[in-house]
Amino acid sequence: MSTYNHKQVEKRWRNFWQEHNISSVKMDLDKPKYYCLDMFPYPSGSGLHVGHWRGYVLSDVFSRYKTLQGYQVLHPMGWDAFGLPAENDAINKGIHPTVSTASNIANFKRQLQEIGAMYNWDREINTTDPDYYKWTQWIFLKMFERGLAYQKEMPINFCPSCQTGLANEEVVGGECERCGSQVEKRKLKQWMLKITAYADRLLEGLKQLEWPEKVLKMQEAWIGRSEGAEIDFYIQDMDEKISVFTTRPDTLFGATFMVLAPEHELVEKLTTDEYREQVEEYIRQTQTKSSVERMANKDKTGVFTGSYAINPVNDRLIPIWISDYVLIDYGSGAVMAVPAHDERDYEFAQVFGLDIIPVIADLDGIIPELPFVMDGILINSGKFDGLSSKEAKDSIVKYLAEEGRAVATVQYKMRDWVFSRQRYWGEPIPIVHCDSCGQVPVPESELPVRLPDVKNYQPTGTGESPLAAIEEWVNTTCPACGGKAKRETNTMPQWAGSCWYFLRYVDPHNNEALADKEKIKYWLPVDLYVGGVEHAVLHLLYARFYTMFLKDIGVVEFDEPFKKLFNQGMITKDGAKMSKSKGNVVNPDELVEHYGADALRIYELFIGPPEIDAEWMDNGIEGVYRFIQRVWAIVENSVNVNIEPTRKSEQLRHRLIKTITERLESFKLNTVVSAFMEYVNEVSQVFGGKQMIDRKSIETLAILLAPLAPHFAEEIWAKLGNENSIFVNATWPSFDPEMLVVDEVTIAVQVNGKTRGTVTLAVDANEETAKAEAFKITAVNNALEGKEIVKTIYVKGKILNIVVK
RNA sequence: GCCGGGGUGGCGGAACUGGUAGACGCUACGGACUUAAAAUCCGUUGGGCCAAAAGCCCGUGAGGGUUCGAGUCCCUCCCUCGGCACCA
Numbered sequence: 024m025s026t027y028n029h030k031q032v033e034k035r036w037r038n039f040w041q042e043h044n045i046s047s048v049k050m051d052l053d054k055p056k057y058y059c060l061d062m063f064p065y066p067s068g069s070g071l072h073v074g075h076w077r078g079y080v081l082s083d084v085f086s087r088y089k090t091l092q093g094y095q096v097l098h099p100m101g102w103d104a105f106g107l108p109a110e111n112d113a114i115n116k117g118i119h120p121t122v123s124t125a126s127n128i129a130n131f132k133r134q135l136q137e138i139g140a141m142y143n144w145d146r147e148i149n150t151t152d153p154d155y156y157k158w159t160q161w162i163f164l165k166m167f168e169r170g171l172a173y174q175k176e177m178p179i180n181f182c183p184s185c186q187t188g189l190a191n192e193e194v195v196g197g198e199c200e201r202c203g204s205q206v207e208k209r210k211l212k213q214w215m216l217k218i219t220a221y222a223d224r225l226l227e228g229l230k231q232l233e234w235p236e237k238v239l240k241m242q243e244a245w246i247g248r249s250e251g252a253e254i255d256f257y258i259q260d261m262d263e264k265i266s267v268f269t270t271r272p273d274t275l276f277g278a279t280f281m282v283l284a285p286e287h288e289l290v291e292k293l294t295t296d297e298y299r300e301q302v303e304e305y306i307r308q309t310q311t312k313s314s315v316e317r318m319a320n321k322d323k324t325g326v327f328t329g330s331y332a333i334n335p336v337n338d339r340l341i342p343i344w345i346s347d348y349v350l351i352d353y354g355s356g357a358v359m360a361v362p363a364h365d366e367r368d369y370e371f372a373q374v375f376g377l378d379i380i381p382v383i384a385d386l387d388g389i390i391p392e393l394p395f396v397m398d399g400i401l402i403n404s405g406k407f408d409g410l411s412s413k414e415a416k417d418s419i420v421k422y423l424a425e426e427g428r429a430v431a432t433v434q435y436k437m438r439d440w441v442f443s444r445q446r447y448w449g450e451p452i453p454i455v456h457c458d459s460c461g462q463v464p465v466p467e468s469e470l471p472v473r474l475p476d477v478k479n480y481q482p483t484g485t486g487e488s489p490l491a492a493i494e495e496w497v498n499t500t501c502p503a504c505g506g507k508a509k510r511e512t513n514t515m516p517q518w519a520g521s522c523w524y525f526l527r528y529v530d531p532h533n534n535e536a537l538a539d540k541e542k543i544k545y546w547l548p549v550d551l552y553v554g555g556v557e558h559a560v561l562h563l564l565y566a567r568f569y570t571m572f573l574k575d576i577g578v579v580e581f582d583e584p585f586k587k588l589f590n591q592g593m594i595t596k597d598g599a600k601m602s603k604s605k606g607n608v609v610n611p612d613e614l615v616e617h618y619g620a621d622a623l624r625i626y627e628l629f630i631g632p633p634e635i636d637a638e639w640m641d642n643g644i645e646g647v648y649r650f651i652q653r654v655w656a657i658v659e660n661s662v663n664v665n666i667e668p669t670r671k672s673e674q675l676r677h678r679l680i681k682t683i684t685e686r687l688e689s690f691k692l693n694t695v696v697s698a699f700m701e702y703v704n705e706v707s708q709v710f711g712g713k714q715m716i717d718r719k720s721i722e723t724l725a726i727l728l729a730p731l732a733p734h735f736a737e738e739i740w741a742k743l744g745n746e747n748s749i750f751v752n753a754t755w756p757s758f759d760p761e762m763l764v765v766d767e768v769t770i771a772v773q774v775n776g777k778t779r780g781t782v783t784l785a786v787d788a789n790e791e792t793a794k795a796e797a798f799k800i801t802a803v804n805n806a807l808e809g810k811e812i813v814k815t816i817y818v819k820g821k822i823l824n825i826v827v828k
Numbered sequence: 829g830c831c832g833g834g835g836u837g838g839c840g841g842a843a844c845u846g847g848u849a850g851a852c853g854c855u856a857c858g859g860a861c862u863u864a865a866a867a868u869c870c871g872u873u874g875g876g877c878c879a880a881a882a883g884c885c886c887g888u889g890a891g892g893g894u895u896c897g898a899g900u901c902c903c904u905c906c907c908u909c910g911g912c913a914c915c916a
Contacts, residue, residue, distance in 0.1 A: 026867085237832050237911080244831075244912065251916085269916060282916090321914060346914095353915045360916085366829095367914055436915050559911080629853070631841065635833080636909080640840060646853045652868085694842070697852035704852085714869095771848035776897040778848050802883070816896050822847045826896050 027655035029619025033734040037139065045748055046141045048095055050529075050545045057094040058546050059086045060525055060585075062554030062562070063101045063148075065517075066127035067108060071134045073609045073627065073639060074594035074601050080627045081591055081692065082553040083140040087730040088687055090141070091755040097546050098141055099528040101148035102128050106517050110448040113480040120448045124151060134611065139620045139733050141750075146531045150520030151448075155527065157471035158537040159519050160453040162569065164464050165576055167454070171217045174462070177441060178208040181486055209486050214443040214452060214513060218568045222246055222435045224582070225567055234588040235634070238559040245560045247436025252420045254359065254429045256281060256332040259340060263289060265332060268354030268434055271364065273415035276404040277382035278359040281332050281343045282325065282371065284351035285309045293343055295329030302326050302345065309347045323348060323371045334359075335428050336419065337405065346371065354434055362394065369394035383412060440565070442516060447480055447489040449514030457501035457508040466502050472510070488512045521562055522569040525549055525584055537578065549585045556590040563588070589690065592636040601639075609639055621732035622648045628731065629696040650700055651735060653714075654724070657707060658739050661715040668717040672709045675702060676720050677762035683727045684755070699728065718743070726753045772797040773824040774806035782823070790817040797823055 040046060050056075061082045064075070071079075086098040102124075109120040109127075128149070135142065148155055166172040184204040218225075226246050229239050251270035258264065265281065283290055285306045294302045305326045325346030332341050341359075348367055349358050362372035363381040372379050381390050383399040390402070398412035407415050423429035443452065451472045453465040465472055475496040480489055490512040491497060501508035523537065529546040530538035563585070570584040593600055596607040614623050626644040631637035668676075679702045686695045702724075707714050722743060729736035729749050740749040769783045770793075780800035784793055794815065797803050803825070810827035817823050 235832095240831065241911065247915065249915075267916080271916080323914090348914045348916095350915065358916045365916070367916075370914095434915075556910085629840090638840070640854070642854060643840065649868090650853085656868090693840095694852085697842070700852055769848080773848085773897070776847095776895090781848060805883075814896075816847095818847070822897080824847080824896050 027652055027735070027738075029621065029651075029734070030616075032738045033139065033620055036734045036737045037136065039737070039748065040141075043748065045750060046098075046143050047145050048097055048143055050542055051095050052545065054093065054095045056097065056546055057086075057089040057551075058097045058549045059089065059551045060098075060528075060549045060553070061100065062552070062558060063103050063521070063524060064131065065103045065106050065108075066124060066131045068112075068123070068127055069603055069608075070130050071611060072601050073611050073614070073623075076138060076611055076623070077594055077627050077630075077633070078553050078555065078591040079135065079138055079140055080624045081589070081633055082551070083138065084624075084628070084687075084692065084730045085551060085553075086141055087733060087750065088755070090750050091726065091729060091753060093754060096141075097146075097528065098143060099146040099148075100135065100140075100142040100144070101146075101524060101528070102131070102150065103517065103521050103524070104128065104149050104151040105449050105515075105520060107446075107448075110446060110480065113448070117480075119476075121151070137612070137615050137620055138624065141733070143528075146528050148524060148527050148531050150450075150524065153471045153473050154532075154534070156450040156520065158527070159450050159515065159523070160465075160470050160472060161467065161537065162523060162573070163450075163515070163519075164453055164467065164470075166216060166572065167462075167464055169576075171220065171572065172442065173215055173217065174212050175215050175439075176210050177213040177215070178210050179213065179441075179445070179486065180206045181209040182206055211445075211486055213441050214511075216440040216442045216568075218440045218565075219435060219437055221568050221571050222248065222437055224571055225437075225564065228567065228571075228583050232583060232588070233586060235556075235590055238556065238563065238588060238590065241559045242564055245437060245564065248433060249435075250431070250433050252416075252429050252431050253355070254335065254420075254423060256335060256341075256359065258293065258343075259331040259333060261292075261330070263292065265289060265343075265357050266355045267357045267359045268432065269359055271361065271412075271416070272419045272429070273398075273401060273407075273410075273412040274361040274364045274382055275334070275336050275359070275419055276401075276407070277361040277363045277380045278334050278341060279339075279362060279372070279378040279380055280341045280360045282349045282358050282360050282368075283328075283343065283345045284349040284356040285345050285347055286351040287345070287349075287356045290328065290345055293328045293330040298327055298329040302328060305345065321348075323367070323374045325371065325375070327375075335423055342377070344371075344375070352438060353436070364394055364396055366394050366396060442519075443513035444516050445486055445488045446514050447474070447477065449516065450474075450519055451490070452511040452513055452515060454511040455499060455501060455508045456511065457504060457506060459506060460501055460503040460508075463501055463503045463508070469502070488514055490514070518562060518565050522565045523573070525566070526573075526579070540578075543579055547579065548581050548583060550587060552585040552588045553591065554588075555593075559590070589634070591633050592631070594630070594637055594639050596639045598638065609641075614644060618644050618648045619651075619734070621735045622651055625650070625696055625731050628692040631693055633690060633692050647696070650703070651732065654703060654728075654739075655735075657703070657714050657716055658721055658742060661717070661721060662742055664715065666710060666715060666717040668719050669709060672706060672717055672720055674762055674765070675706050675709070676723050677758040679727065680723065680756050680758040681763060684758075687730070695731070699724075699731075723756055725749060726756060729753070768820050770820065771822055772800060772803055773822065774803060775826060776824060777806070779803045779806050786820050788819075790815065790823075793817055793823045794825075797825070 059082050061079060082098065086096045090096045104124045109123050112118050112123050113120050150156060163172060182204055226243065226248055229242055232239065249270050251268055252272045253266050253268050254272065255264045255266050323346065325344045328343045328345060330343045332343055334341055349356065360368035360371065362368040362377065362379040364383055379393060380403060381393060382401060382403045383395060384390050384402045385399045388400060401407050401410045401415050407418060410418060420429050420431050451474060453470060453472045455463045455465060457463050475493050477489060477493055497510050497512060499508055499510050500506065526538050526543060529542040533539055566584055570579060571582055573579045574582055596609055599605055599607060601608045611623060622644055626647045629647055630643065682698045683695055686698060706716050706720060710716060721739065725736045725739040726749065737749050745752055766786060767783055768786050769781050771778045772780050772782055779802040782793060782796040784796060807827060813826045813828050815825050
């Protein structure tokens with residue numbers, strides 16, 4: 024008997040699939056479709072480890088399962104290839120990003136092919152391909168046309184030593200990731216995308232998604248909608264007013280001071296000469312404080328400006344302070360401080376000895392310990408006394424609104440998206456700056472604006488992108504007036520290309536549009552999106568935003584691109600996330616070599632519940648390997664022998680179909696594997712423990728195994744005499760419920776809830792029969808001795824419990 | 829601090845809607861085959877009492893509760909991993 028030679032077999036079938044174009048898929052309106060998408064990777068130099076494999080195996084299992092069920096399955100792969108590592112390599116080693124990217128992609132592709140994954144390679148995309156980023160730029164232009172892309176002065180991270188702007192993810196603990204210098208803030212004109220215009224839709228849309236609760240919550244928190252009011256405060260002896268946002272207008276009578284962000288535009292005007300020195304010193308301090316310090320130290324600091332505002336409900340004069348606990352970019356950058364009912368204001372009032380007036384009592388009318396931040400009943404609030412917080416929020420805003428001094432509003436934590444990077448390796452922003460015409464979009468016919476080749480990737484030192492140094496590229500003519508103009512030298516962030524890539528896969532070579540409308544209509548939305556939870560907010564929010572925008576301009580017909588999201592858990596080694604620096608990376612290549620891709624695939628599933636983190640065990644794969652060998656031995660023993668199925672073997676077979684199907688559908692993939700093992704253990708006993716089974720059982724087993732172990736299943740399928748691929752020939756089997764009915768069942772016998780033994784009965788045996796059998800058990804009789812039976816509980820097929828006293 | 833996940837043998841984990849806790853796999857030990865080894869196959873493997881078996885006791889992070897019966901439901905708490913964090 025020959026052992027199963029995975030190396031030969033897997034290679035042969037991979038060739039077969041390639042030669043017969045098995046993975047190619049076309050739109051077919053007569054068939055149902057299934058779009059199974061992996062988050063496409065950034066092709067890094069270090070390749071894939073077994074942690075990455077987990078998600079890819081999962082999506083491939085699902086794709087193959089759906090294929091066997093007769094769906095047209097779109098399961099594409101591509102490369103999110105713009106990004107910093109390639110650019111850094113270019114700076115440090117002088118390798119052109121295109122070159123390093125291409126070789127990394129080749130390695131990734133090899134690894135993915137070794138998984139045996141059924142990717143539609145004829146639809147491969149690459150975000151750095153000009154034919155692709157042409158459309159990334161096109162979407163930007165459409166946003167620009169509609170006022171959703173605009174420029175604004177924004178502080179960016181700047182490394183004084185590397186002389187370059189840094190992305191947030193390159194700043195670690197306030198220091199430059201590469202050289203360790205303190206990162207500074209520099210104000211530069213940045214491109215922004217007005218994602219806030221979609222805040223409500225982004226929030227609302229979450230309701231219809233089958234996403235992990237965790238991700239929905241994270242997005243909700245990120246959008247951070249809060250309802251409240253804007254209230255105007257006049258300034259004493261000055262023709263100015265300050266507007267504040269509050270969610271608690273019911274506490275307005277308790278506002279005893281006001282706090283502005285140090286950057287607030289009125290600070291200078293409000294500061295009296297007496298306090299000017301201190302105020303300026305404080306502002307200077309906050310500016311030099313790194314964001315890390317500002318976050319770490321939550322002790323309240325601040326200074327008085329010398330001016331007073333007037334509380335609009337009681338005309339009380341309240342001092343105006345500045346403090347860095349008030350953020351300039353939320354609300355109006357100013358707050359009314361109600362120390363009795365807000366923890367931060369309370370702390371501030373304590374530090375500086377400011378008045379604290381309670382205006383909310385609890386529901387029993389008692390003033391609780393301050394600060395009391397819950398809703399309650401109003402006190403010390405003039406004619407509003409006695410109202411509940413809820414009523415008062417309304418009434419007070421209405422009252423002030425009559426005089427135009429308040430308006431109900433909604434605020435979001437989400438900010439507009441800073442969309443420019445001072446980088447070479449990204450999509451050029453297709454805008455031209457003309458002295459007479461201003462910002463002029465590059466005409467669609469001139470897209471793509473290609474990245475020029477450069478010799479030197481060194482940053483310019485001005486905080487501009489390296490593109491700024493390429494004069495022949497920067498200097499151009501204005502598309503509007505034909506005069507001298509300069510190209511925008513900022514590039515797009517890495518997220519840009521991934522915001523819409525799932526659309527391109529349906530029509531990757533289209534030159535006329537980002538994708539054909541009919542094809543979009545057929546394939547989208549994505550039925551299953553598989554990827555790591557690290558993209559819970561940014562990528563998944565940006566992609567939703569893009570989709571909504573594309574719907575608004577008539578490119579797509581749906582709001583939400585990803586119906587169902589699945590986040591696979593991380594695979595850890597020695598209790599830690601796998602990383603090169605920790606030296607705990609498990610490389611799949613050797614495992615594939617030794618045990619085969621199928622064994623590795625199955626182990627990736629078997630390791631634990633797919634959504635939960637799992638610890639890698641080197642010898643865990645051994646068990647899976649043995650399982651494959653064992654099944655192979657059974658197949659070899661049986662295939663040329665004529666074995667008649669028995670009732671028992673048929674029952675096991677039908678039960679297996681049911682179990683595997685149900686567990687696949689509910690993503691309990693670790694238990695899919697154990698179900699196969701249990702089946703093989705049991706079925707090999709059926710025919711006298713001879714490690715042989717009937718042909719029908721082998722056939723079913725092969726099909727059910729095919730999503731998990733495609734090469735292995737093909738080999739069995741061929742051994743059965745089939746000539747084409749199992750994925751072409753076979754269809755997913757169904758089970759007969761009648762075959763699941765068992766006639767005997769073993770149930771537990773308990774005395775007072777403690778199990779004392781088991782009895783095997785006919786499924787529909789009555790209580791008397793059950794009891795009679797139970798009384799034959801020594802342990803049951805021991806427990807009953809000298810006791811009185813109070814009652815018995817008998818649940819057919821489940822339990823017999825005898826209650827005694 | 830807030831939100832979410834997790835806590836079950838030596839290890840990874842199973843357990844439907846409350847019904848025999850520890851399936852399946854790993855490890856370890858014993859045995860068969862072999863000149864020997866590898867591979868394979870068979871058996872044992874939560875802890876304890878007992879020479880052994882029968883039998884009994886304990887056992888799903890801790891403590892309470894509901895129930896004939898709780899890993900599963902309710903209350904209080906602990907540990908751990910992630911996310912957010914001065915958003916008024």
